[in-house]
Amino acid sequence: MTVLAALAACKPPPQSRHIGDQSTMARGKQVIAQAGCGACHEIPGVAWPRGKLGPSLMNYDDIGFIAGSRPASIATLATFVRDPRSVRPDSTMPAMPISEADARAVATYLYGQDDD
């Protein structure tokens, strides 16, 4: 009984992920599929394709930096997806032909994955 009371008193762990609303997450997943991001990246929730040319995006919610250089944020990731070289000039990823809103949805989706 004491143990249970002690457990109940525990605070939940701090929320480490950005949780977007369901429709944004769904849109992000759809954009990823349509743009073919999987041609180069392994992406959680995307069964095919799982390209190995670019870095894997599994566990992306735990990655602190975007392209190893900028602190993680939805806005920066959205900018990176549309024009990687504006964030990191030597990135080998080409610009993606998607709208700004779609890029934000993609970023929201990637940060919203809890695949630990």
Added chain:
Amino acid sequence: MIDAVWGWPPPVLDPAGPYADSVTLLAWVLFGLGVFVSGVVVVALWIAVKGSPGLRAKLGGEHAVWIGGIAFPAVVLVALLVWGLLLTASLTRPISGEEMRVRVTGEMWWFRVAYLDPAGNTEMLDANEIHIPVGHPVVLELESADVIHNFWVPNLSGKMDMIPGRTNLLRIQADRPGQFGGVCAEYCGGPHALMGFVVIAHEPEAWNQWVAARRARLQAASSPPAGAAARGRALFMDEGCAGCHRVAGTQANGLAGPDLTHVGSRATLGAGILPNHRGTMMGWIGDSQSIKPGNRMPRYDMLSAEEIEAIAIWLETQR
């Protein structure tokens, strides 16, 4: 902007032309008859188990057998057979001379496309994409280079096998402009499920422009590219790409893989499976095996990202 691959996978109950209309109507009639017959069977079962003695006697009588067991199926099946044969004949009737002709060859695991002139000579080569004018019947000459494939673009027509050593004819027609996805509908090994194509139907004016642009591309002397495209072109020739792929106007003349003369203007990559932009093109060049496992293009992951991008930039200019 990413609308390239949609049309894919293709919707099967959304006919966009007369040949698909007739197939869809037959499909619905078959479905309706199936429901009707199932209903009759359920009612008969109910009568057999729970019906009054009079009804059960009728159900077991000679009349019921003659009508329900012999006359009805004989009439319905003969009618369906005749209808089906006539429908097939209308989809496959020979070339009258007026129609546009396209030869489509099934390959493991993509579609070779050749536009033919009225005499049957090849005018233009392409792959995995067939452009047609709205409102005109197009006769496809379906062949195979290796195993049995099957050509199916559900919006525009029925299915037809592509058989080695044989030419099967199939008519398609689109009555509205748009992009219609197609698939290989016969298991042909390996990444069969990733063997697709698109048919793009143009309004008459857009169609004329498309034909003119293609002819101009073939007649223009290929001007030497500059910058990254020049490097990409040199890499394409040196790294072995030219051994399998043909690009009109260059020394690249390989026939093992898809013709890349117009690859920059194609809607899809990898035979209908990915939208075509620089990102997917680089992914495909660098490691197509992780996208379409078992396809016949080797990995080129020994190239640097800059080299892969240069090749992609050059290919984008091939329109």
